[in-house]
Amino acid sequence: MRGxxxxxxxxxxxxxxxxxxxxxxxxxxxxxxxxxxxxxMRPGEVDGRHYHFVSAAExxxxxxxxDFFEYARVHGDWxxxxxxxxxxxxxxxxxVLLEIDWQGxxxxxxxxxxxxxxxxxxxxxxxxDDRMRKRGQDSEAVMAQRLAAAREEMLxxxxxxxxxxxxxxxxxxxxxxAIFTASRLRRAQQQVRHDGLIRSLLD
Numbered sequence: 647m648r649g650x651x652x653x654x655x656x657x658x659x660x661x662x663x664x665x666x667x668x669x670x671x672x673x674x675x676x677x678x679x680x681x682x683x684x685x686x687m688r689p690g691e692v693d694g695r696h697y698h699f700v701s702a703a704e705x706x707x708x709x710x711x712x713d714f715f716e717y718a719r720v721h722g723d724w725x726x727x728x729x730x731x732x733x734x735x736x737x738x739x740x741x742v743l744l745e746i747d748w749q750g751x752x753x754x755x756x757x758x759x760x761x762x763x764x765x766x767x768x769x770x771x772x773x774x775d776d777r778m779r780k781r782g783q784d785s786e787a788v789m790a791q792r793l794a795a796a797r798e799e800m801l802x803x804x805x806x807x808x809x810x811x812x813x814x815x816x817x818x819x820x821x822x823x824a825i826f827t828a829s830r831l832r833r834a835q836q837q838v839r840h841d842g843l844i845r846s847l848l849d
Contacts, residue, residue: 647838649736650829651758652676652743653751653806654822656766657796658721659778661812665766666745668819673826676741679731682708685723698728715757718749721795725750741826748802755805762829764822765806769813 656662670678680694684702693699700708705724709717715733717726727744735742744754754761768774778792803809808825812818829835837844 647739649740649742651736651761652741653754653761653763654743654745655748655751657799658792659774659796660766660768662745662766665812665818665822669822672823676743677735678743679727681725681727683723683725716746716750716753718747720747748799763806764808764810764825765803767803767809767811769811
């Protein structure tokens, strides 16, 4: 049975990466696809774990070669998902999670209409601002740009199947796990998964 593709998107500062990591720690059936990016590595980041860091020239070479499943320019830098990170795993029956922005999500849904998409919202504008500042990595000018970009990102929440408000972290993790569990219980998947049982029950 083919795996399910999950999309998780959020504005910067909504806690997306923390939520995804906590969910993956609970759900061993999902593989996280590590994105490629042309932006500079931040303190504490590890190449191949947080992102695959490449130069803008290398990223554009990969675009020209058709290596990407989806890609977009985000905050002035390239971000994208390599085809090899997605297609083989899905074909092998493994669920794959993409942690991407709304532009990439739109591209993915066009290619995989049955992908399950989740958008994460902060509980307030103030909480978003506070979380961004807590990183302590950006100047005021960059902060202003990021807040404007966050608003732009949030305008697209209605393109997603599910919406989680990340107010209480553990609750938000529970909700994301519930989405993944429910998606696996859809009739089409269960018919394939339990074909033998269903046939025996209906004989």
